[in-house]
Amino acid sequence: MQRIEHHASHGGWQDVWRHESTVLGCTMNVGVYLPPQSANRPCPVLYWLSGLTCTEQNFITKANAQRYAAEHGVIVIAPDTSPRGDQVPDAEGYDLGKGAGFYLDATQAPWSAHYRMHDYVVNELPALVAAHFPATDARAISGHSMGGHGALVAALRNPGRYRSVSAFSPIVAPSQVPWGRKAFAAYLGDDESQWNAWDACELVATARERLPLRIDQGGDDEFFDTQLQSGRLLAACDAVDHPIDLRIRPGYDHSYYFISSFIGEHFIFHMRQLNQAR
Numbered sequence: 572m573q574r575i576e577h578h579a580s581h582g583g584w585q586d587v588w589r590h591e592s593t594v595l596g597c598t599m600n601v602g603v604y605l606p607p608q609s610a611n612r613p614c615p616v617l618y619w620l621s622g623l624t625c626t627e628q629n630f631i632t633k634a635n636a637q638r639y640a641a642e643h644g645v646i647v648i649a650p651d652t653s654p655r656g657d658q659v660p661d662a663e664g665y666d667l668g669k670g671a672g673f674y675l676d677a678t679q680a681p682w683s684a685h686y687r688m689h690d691y692v693v694n695e696l697p698a699l700v701a702a703h704f705p706a707t708d709a710r711a712i713s714g715h716s717m718g719g720h721g722a723l724v725a726a727l728r729n730p731g732r733y734r735s736v737s738a739f740s741p742i743v744a745p746s747q748v749p750w751g752r753k754a755f756a757a758y759l760g761d762d763e764s765q766w767n768a769w770d771a772c773e774l775v776a777t778a779r780e781r782l783p784l785r786i787d788q789g790g791d792d793e794f795f796d797t798q799l800q801s802g803r804l805l806a807a808c809d810a811v812d813h814p815i816d817l818r819i820r821p822g823y824d825h826s827y828y829f830i831s832s833f834i835g836e837h838f839i840f841h842m843r844q845l846n847q848a849r
């Protein structure tokens with residue numbers, strides 16, 4: 572692990588670390604915010620997964636999350652959105668390949684060698700965090716758009732791993748919308764029965780855990796109707812009595828202006844679970 576950025580922020584430190592990922596077979600950057608409280612005691616951890624075209628930089632420079640992480644005493648881990656490097660396959664377009672890992676474990680060549688973002692986020696990163704930072708094992712997960720899909724799927728596939736899950740403008744039914752269908756066909760192949768294991772609306776139907784779930788969606792988001800369709804998750808949750816708190820925010824678009832406006836509420840939501848003694 573090599574620290575490549577170190578910035579004082581809200582009494583703590585916004586760092587970026589570079590490390591060799593065994594799971595992804597490449598060098599990765601990851602944003603790590605250490606709140607002031609972490610100088611004296613271990614802190615819980617919030618994982619943030621960004622959307623299409625993003626790196627570890629978008630969330631740490633645009634969401635203003637450090638202010639809330641410092642207030643609540645939580646470490647924030649913000650990884651990149653795909654494997655990187657010359658040896659990693661890529662595709663034309665912003666919605667497949669680099670910057671578009673979709674937080675799944677690919678099964679199809681040429682993607683399967685490196686595109687294992689689910690395993691990376693759910694297993695390798697937490698082990699790295701435990702080894703290098705003053706973290707407790709209380710975890711929450713959140714994300715935006717493709718990263719909202721990633722957060723929902725990570726939580727739904729791994730009962731017990733996270734205490735709460737939230738998302739901004741998530742792709743809730745990737746099997747049904749153009750971004751998801753393009754990515755899943757490439758990464759998982761044409762047999763659509765294999766896609767269900769990576770689709771939040773399908774996973775919620777068989778979920779064993781009733782994890783607190785919070786979603787904010789901009790009412791003027793340009794991708795709301797075509798790609799995101801949060802109403803589908805509301806229906807899937809209602810069908811099985813899974814808790815969901817979905818808030819449509821009139822006037823807000825898909826950007827980080829939206830995320831930075833409501834990220835403080837997501838910290839309050841997650842801290843309610845993370846601060847409970849177990």
Ligand SMILES: N[C@@H](CCC(=O)N[C@@H](CS)C(=O)NCC(=O)O)C(=O)O
Nearest residue numbers: 622623624625629665716717826827
């Ligand atoms: N570039 C695409 C959309 C990409 C996009 O909106 N990406 C979102 C996540 S899905 C994002 O966070 N972009 C980076 C940013 O706003 O900092 C387009 O213009 O259609």
